[in-house]
Amino acid sequence: MTLFYLTLKSLRQRKAGVALTVFTVALSVFLLLGVERIRTDARQNFASTVSGTDLLVGARSGPVTLLLYAIFHIGEATNNITWKSYQDIRAMPEVAWTVPLSLGDSHRGFRVTGTSTDFFSHYRYGRGNALAFARGAPFADLYDAVIGSEVARQLHYRVGDRIVLSHGLGGPNLASHADKPFHISGVLAPTGTPVDATIAVSLEAIEAIHIDWHAGIRLPGMEASADQARHRDLTPKAITATLVGLRSRLSAFAVQRAIDDYPEEPLLAVLPGVALGELWHLVGAAESALRVVSGMVLLVGMAGMLTALLGMLGERRREMAVLRAVGASPLSVFALLVMESTLLTMAGILAGVILLDVATWLAHDYLLSTAGLLIDAAPARGEWLLLLIVIALGSLAGCIPGWVAYRRSLADGLQVRL
Numbered sequence: 001m002t003l004f005y006l007t008l009k010s011l012r013q014r015k016a017g018v019a020l021t022v023f024t025v026a027l028s029v030f031l032l033l034g035v036e037r038i039r040t041d042a043r044q045n046f047a048s049t050v051s052g053t054d055l056l057v058g059a060r061s062g063p064v065t066l067l068l069y070a071i072f073h074i075g076e077a078t079n080n081i082t083w084k085s086y087q088d089i090r091a092m093p094e095v096a097w098t099v100p101l102s103l104g105d106s107h108r109g110f111r112v113t114g115t116s117t118d119f120f121s122h123y124r125y126g127r128g129n130a131l132a133f134a135r136g137a138p139f140a141d142l143y144d145a146v147i148g149s150e151v152a153r154q155l156h157y158r159v160g161d162r163i164v165l166s167h168g169l170g171g172p173n174l175a176s177h178a179d180k181p182f183h184i185s186g187v188l189a190p191t192g193t194p195v196d197a198t199i200a201v202s203l204e205a206i207e208a209i210h211i212d213w214h215a216g217i218r219l220p221g222m223e224a225s226a227d228q229a230r231h232r233d234l235t236p237k238a239i240t241a242t243l244v245g246l247r248s249r250l251s252a253f254a255v256q257r258a259i260d261d262y263p264e265e266p267l268l269a270v271l272p273g274v275a276l277g278e279l280w281h282l283v284g285a286a287e288s289a290l291r292v293v294s295g296m297v298l299l300v301g302m303a304g305m306l307t308a309l310l311g312m313l314g315e316r317r318r319e320m321a322v323l324r325a326v327g328a329s330p331l332s333v334f335a336l337l338v339m340e341s342t343l344l345t346m347a348g349i350l351a352g353v354i355l356l357d358v359a360t361w362l363a364h365d366y367l368l369s370t371a372g373l374l375i376d377a378a379p380a381r382g383e384w385l386l387l388l389i390v391i392a393l394g395s396l397a398g399c400i401p402g403w404v405a406y407r408r409s410l411a412d413g414l415q416v417r418l
Contacts, residue, residue, distance in 0.1 A: 018344065021308040025348020028301020029390060030355045032294050033383055037356070039290040040382070045126065046280055049193045050243070050272050052124030053099075054252050057081070057089060057259055058241035060266035063275040070101060070241035071272070072194050073111040077103065080238035085265055089242065092258070094251040097122050099243040102206050102236065105165050105177075110151050112165055112199045114206035114239075120146075122245060125193045135159050136186030142205055142230055144185035150196040152187045159184050165199075165209060177209040180226045204234040244269070298390065305348075306397040309341060310404070334402040341398020345391055353387075 050056075050071055058066045059079035068074040090098045099122050102114030113119075117138050120131050136159040139146055147157055157163070161184045167175040182201065190196055208229040224232065246252060252271065259269035 017308060021305055021344050022348045022351060024304040024308065025301055025345055025390075025394070026351035026355060028297055028304070029349050029352025029387075030359070031297045032301070032386060032390070033352065033356050034359070035290055035294045035297065036383060036386060037360070039294075043280065045192050046276065048126050049276065050123070050125060052122070052128055052245065053243045053272050054246040054249055055244040055256060055259070055269045056241060056272050056275070057244055057267060057269045060268040063268070063270040064279050066241065066268055066270055067272065067275040067279060069103065073103070073113075073198065077240045080240055081242065081267065082238050082265060083236050085262065085267065086239055086242055088262070088264070089244065089259060092255060094246050094248070094255050095244055096247045097245045099123065100203060100236070100239045101241045101243070102203055102238075103240040105167055105206070105209070107151075107163055107165050107199050108155060110148075110155075110197050110199055111194075112201060112206075114201055114203045114236075116203060119200060122243070123195070125191050125195070129191070131191065131195065132189040134187050134189040136184070139185050139200070139202055139205075141183075141185070142202065142208060142234075143180065143182045143226065144201070144205075145182040146186040146188060146200040147184055148188050148196040148198045148200075149190040151199060157184055157187070159187060163199075165201075167210075179223070180209045180229065203236045203239070207234040207236055208232070294386075298386075298393070302390075302393045302397050305341070305344065305394065306400060309337070309398065309401045334399075337402035338395055338398040341401075342391065342395045345394025345397075348394075349387055349390060 056066060056070060058070055059077060059081060061078045065075065065078070069077050086098070086100060089095065097118060099119050100115060103111065105112040105114075120138050123131055125131075133146075134149065134152075136146070138144075145163060151157060162181050163184065164181050165177045167177060182205070188195060208226075211229050211232055211234075212224045244255070246255060256269040256271070259267050
């Protein structure tokens, strides 16, 4: 207790140096835990881009390829699923719900997804979060469209604005559907998923804008106006993929096998979680880089504290000599400096954690809307271990000036240096 009291008194006498050292440690802890939290949450967000969906079904290709074009809207489908095949999947007794997806159109660089209103009811992301509307409502009219938060932010769109879709995803095949404009009926709240950069319309709307098209070319003399299209048969002929929810997850492998063996056409059913894991292994090099950054940040912070302690040690020669003169042993002086270093580290950790929590709270909405990062305010799984490592390194850093003070003699502290 006497040693602890002396440590507090000593720290109180050097307020400026102590404050600077605590700030250095706090900044290092802030960066260390911030990088770790971003790394962990980025992986969690990636792995839960689509949650609550038991199977993803598309034309036979590869699990990662299907996931990329159906969920992340990267690349194009190798083939489509016929409407009959979709209905057969939907009619399976183990299937509770399905969400059809029809891709292939765009608007000013953003993908258009043809789907049903079930998309807004059954699509889940993160920890089972449902889609929510920031403004407006799901599409009700044939030419209604629902846009993601990123589309609204970048293009400055609001509910009621008029937009024109384009055939194709870009390049020379891009052609406008200007004769059938859409009106924005709703804007989705940010999710941190590809949904934010998507424009959702009904499957019937996709059929309507392509009713006078064939093989990507508008048929001359077959033009149908927007009103005329309303009275045509708009039953889809094919879709790109479908999300499937099962009544029991225990039947996932049986349904997957049945779909893979579907006799009418070659189909592929994948478990989204497994496919996301495979994809993360392909793009997970960034995670290793963030781990290296975390380690470097920690080493720089500890080096900064060690430099400050060694710098202050030269100014404390007389203090150490007085302690020795009143009976303190060299080991007590060593323990005093180690305790100081440990207390400074713990104070820096506390300040760093508070700073990180405040920054996370303030930047939550901004990071979600601009970077698509859903940062959780709760501590990441490995944070407590990292904090224990920081405390251990802080105590170890105090051993170096403690050893220097331990080796110094009483006369060294009492002599006057010019």
